[in-house]
Amino acid sequence: MQNVIVYVQHKQGNTPKVTFEMATLARKLADQLGGKAHAVVVGAGSSRLAETLKSYPLDVVHVNDDADVDGFLLDPIVEYLDAAAKAVGPSLILVANTLGGKDVAGRLVARLGAGIVADATDFKIEGGKVEAVMPKMGGAAITTAAFKGGAYGIATIRPNAFAAQAGGAGAAVQPIEKPVGKSYAVVVENDVEEGTGELALEEAPVVVAGGRGLGGPDPFETMLKPLAKEFGGAVGASRAAADAGWVPYSLQIGQTGKTVSPNLYIAVGISGAIQHKVGMRSSGTIVAINKDAAAPIAEFSDLTVVGDAFAIVPELTKLVAAAKA
Amino acid sequence: MKIVVTVKLVPDPNAEKRIDPATKRLVRTGVETVLNPYDEYALEAALQLKERIGGDTTVTVFAMAPESLKETLRKALAMGADDAVLLSDAGLEGSDVWGTSYAMAHALKKVGFDLLIVGGLSDDGSTGATPGALAEYLQTPLVTNARKADVADGKLQIERETDTGYQIVKAPLPTVMTTALTFGEPRYASLKGIMGAKKKTIAAMALADLGLDQSVGAAGAKTELLSFAPPPVRGKGNVVEAADGATGAKAIFDFLKEKKLV
Numbered sequence A: 001m002q003n004v005i006v007y008v009q010h011k012q013g014n015t016p017k018v019t020f021e022m023a024t025l026a027r028k029l030a031d032q033l034g035g036k037a038h039a040v041v042v043g044a045g046s047s048r049l050a051e052t053l054k055s056y057p058l059d060v061v062h063v064n065d066d067a068d069v070d071g072f073l074l075d076p077i078v079e080y081l082d083a084a085a086k087a088v089g090p091s092l093i094l095v096a097n098t099l100g101g102k103d104v105a106g107r108l109v110a111r112l113g114a115g116i117v118a119d120a121t122d123f124k125i126e127g128g129k130v131e132a133v134m135p136k137m138g139g140a141a142i143t144t145a146a147f148k149g150g151a152y153g154i155a156t157i158r159p160n161a162f163a164a165q166a167g168g169a170g171a172a173v174q175p176i177e178k179p180v181g182k183s184y185a186v187v188v189e190n191d192v193e194e195g196t197g198e199l200a201l202e203e204a205p206v207v208v209a210g211g212r213g214l215g216g217p218d219p220f221e222t223m224l225k226p227l228a229k230e231f232g233g234a235v236g237a238s239r240a241a242a243d244a245g246w247v248p249y250s251l252q253i254g255q256t257g258k259t260v261s262p263n264l265y266i267a268v269g270i271s272g273a274i275q276h277k278v279g280m281r282s283s284g285t286i287v288a289i290n291k292d293a294a295a296p297i298a299e300f301s302d303l304t305v306v307g308d309a310f311a312i313v314p315e316l317t318k319l320v321a322a323a324k325a
Numbered sequence B: 001m002k003i004v005v006t007v008k009l010v011p012d013p014n015a016e017k018r019i020d021p022a023t024k025r026l027v028r029t030g031v032e033t034v035l036n037p038y039d040e041y042a043l044e045a046a047l048q049l050k051e052r053i054g055g056d057t058t059v060t061v062f063a064m065a066p067e068s069l070k071e072t073l074r075k076a077l078a079m080g081a082d083d084a085v086l087l088s089d090a091g092l093e094g095s096d097v098w099g100t101s102y103a104m105a106h107a108l109k110k111v112g113f114d115l116l117i118v119g120g121l122s123d124d125g126s127t128g129a130t131p132g133a134l135a136e137y138l139q140t141p142l143v144t145n146a147r148k149a150d151v152a153d154g155k156l157q158i159e160r161e162t163d164t165g166y167q168i169v170k171a172p173l174p175t176v177m178t179t180a181l182t183f184g185e186p187r188y189a190s191l192k193g194i195m196g197a198k199k200k201t202i203a204a205m206a207l208a209d210l211g212l213d214q215s216v217g218a219a220g221a222k223t224e225l226l227s228f229a230p231p232p233v234r235g236k237g238n239v240v241e242a243a244d245g246a247t248g249a250k251a252i253f254d255f256l257k258e259k260k261l262v
Ligand SMILES: Cc1cc2nc3c(=O)[nH]c(=O)nc-3n(C[C@H](O)[C@H](O)[C@H](O)COP(=O)(O)OP(=O)(O)OC[C@H]3O[C@@H](n4cnc5c(N)ncnc54)[C@H](O)[C@@H]3O)c2cc1C
Pocket: A210, A211, A212, A213, A214, A237, A238, A239, A240, A241, A252, A253, A254, A255, A256, A257, A258, A268, A269, A270, A271, A272, A273, A274, A275, A276, A279, A289, A290, A291, A292, A295, A307, A308, A309, A310
């Protein structure tokens, strides 16, 4: 396990920020392992994305604009990565810990007979051995695990955990051959982008989340969204808010919703039930706005402001906007 | 049609977890073992499909866990699964994700299925990699995050959530599928279900039944756990009473400024 390969998940060349975080991480790890940093970009729009990736510190970007990648589910990607891994030789393969990334990572575990470390937030290389730090059980435990050798290892990478930094000599862009003689089983009949153009919750550096204390759907639009926007962040919610139909379930954070770990989490009118806590407790900084000083969220927030959200949030939005100007 | 659902038995996710600093292990006293929440959703999907397809469709639940947790599986039977298979063996202890999926895949091949529904994520392992690894070892397609599924003409038609929207896909059988939480809330076990579950069979499987070529358990694992520690204590931070909106906003703003977050 000496080289590093980044699987670049994208749609028509649009890729989440975690790709660039992984490209930066790959360089660092490859240098420590004494190997090369590679990236694999396949599917429509790949060549365009490869141009952007060139300015990240990678050695080689392997590209194919193969439309089959988009027409079939998963199988073509696995075939390309398998081929790339075998061509590059013993490597650590980095995959984003996203819905789509997990599928690819799982298939590779069996395809390459490799170990996996999941949702990594830090790495250490000790005597050529790769160790990963991973929060588990909703952040109740921090674990460290190491690969026991083996030619290949898979790591899924938590978005926002590593910094993205362009630079480097400029990667060589190389075509990668389409694997021959493969059949793909699952046909994608319809592919719908619910393109709100907004940042995915798990990716957002700042999350402004609302709960039952907001009393209805409107404050999410008129109050939380503008604040989130000032931060370049996204809006989330408690289950109570999703159950009430104020926001879609895709915004729910917690045990039965999404797990987020932004640099800053602002909980507005959320009491901080354990099922909510497990979805956000590993956020960098937690700020709560709650009119009840005894709300459980105060027990694990870095700052709790006791007061009326409807009075505080608009004022805060103004302050943040003014600071940016 | 034979539907099999994998169910992991995990420490209750709702319990406050504590790690014993001396042993570096999870304190399990007072923490109940339950069905992994995502797997309850997977089971709900299986039961809905069984109701819709009808005929001789059956739902089997499958778990790899210590024999001592056998009774926890009754909950799945009480919810409506027809029978269960429990793969237990001392030799499986300490298996990593690779070993778990390798052993499970061999067992599931023996159990047989037309549709294998796997949970999206386990509460304790949380890799989400098991479904993919199972599909690869079983040489079936993998369709994850289904929010709707139907079987027509021997094919699965699935609506699945993606990172950025949704897709409609068609897959042949047998297939491995995982469910999104939007598929439907898991049902409660009825009193009748609970009574009926006592009579349902939980078949036992052991390593010797699988005929594996590679060693699993701690010895065969491709990764090893080096440390398991509580997170850095996140103490109670400052609590500030805000007389009005402007004061509250300023308190937050100053704090964020100090932390270089604005
Ligand atoms: C199996 C299971 C799974 C669950 N999964 C999840 C999950 O994934 N995510 C999740 O969030 N929950 C989950 N829950 C629900 C969880 O237990 C709580 O019920 C839920 O988180 C409460 O949401 P809330 O904090 O918005 O509402 P509440 O607990 O009602 O809290 C509302 C808060 O708003 C404050 N407030 C009211 N008005 C104002 C105001 N004007 N200004 C400021 N503050 C105000 C109140 O003081 C209160 O603290 C789950 C529960 C179960 C049983």
